[in-house]
Amino acid sequence: MADDHTHVQEFFGARAADWDTRFPDDDPAYAAAVADLGLRPGDAVLDAGCGTGRALQPLRSAVGPQGTVIGADLTPAMLNAAARAGRGDSGQLLLTDVARLPLRAESLDAVFAAGLIAHLPQPEVNLRELARVVRPGGKLALFHPIGRAALAARQGRQITDDDLRAEPNLRPLLAGSGWRMISYVDEDARFLALAVRQD
Numbered sequence: 001m002a003d004d005h006t007h008v009q010e011f012f013g014a015r016a017a018d019w020d021t022r023f024p025d026d027d028p029a030y031a032a033a034v035a036d037l038g039l040r041p042g043d044a045v046l047d048a049g050c051g052t053g054r055a056l057q058p059l060r061s062a063v064g065p066q067g068t069v070i071g072a073d074l075t076p077a078m079l080n081a082a083a084r085a086g087r088g089d090s091g092q093l094l095l096t097d098v099a100r101l102p103l104r105a106e107s108l109d110a111v112f113a114a115g116l117i118a119h120l121p122q123p124e125v126n127l128r129e130l131a132r133v134v135r136p137g138g139k140l141a142l143f144h145p146i147g148r149a150a151l152a153a154r155q156g157r158q159i160t161d162d163d164l165r166a167e168p169n170l171r172p173l174l175a176g177s178g179w180r181m182i183s184y185v186d187e188d189a190r191f192l193a194l195a196v197r198q199d
Helices: 005-013 027-037 056-063 076-084 123-132 148-155 167-175
Strands: 044-048 068-073 092-095 108-114 134-144 179-187 190-197
Touching (some): 027 056, 027 108, 027 134, 044 056, 056 068, 068 076, 167 190
Parallel strands (some): 044 068
Antiparallel strands (some): 134 190
16 A cells, blocks of 8 residues: 555544445355465564454364464454454454564564565565564465455456556565565456475
8 A cells, every 4th residue: 555554543443333244155265275385383473464363263273272373453443343253363463563563573473464565665575574473484374255356346346457466466476575475366356375494
């Protein structure tokens, strides 16, 4: 979106209360994407831009009771909606900017990010910050419950060549940010790009 966090907070804050009811069928897609991330019991994972926390329960199931799950978001209303839905029971909810995470370097095994990349003000810099907090060999999942074409149709627009999520744009963006893309799926039913943190 833009550098202006107020705009992002206003956009999502106004939609937080009914966000989950607007997209009631997305939960299986979230669970499948988390499964593809390949988490193990005891892992530490961040849901970056967690919104209402729809990935937190599948992430908790994947890492088990000994693992660590953090849901970080910039919008208080989204985190409040996550808490009201009981999703704070599955992970720690953290009000923060994912561009400046209050986490130690190499403290996580993975990052899950649903719908995040389109809202990063400086994608390469911001993805580098996600790489900073993940150990070498750790993973990143860039996810959306529907693919680029389906999302564009829903929003009444056309896909453009400069779309960051297009594979020819995303692969070098990730490479320049400390990640190596290992798989890319862009179908009507979902978008999922997986990457590994480089040494």
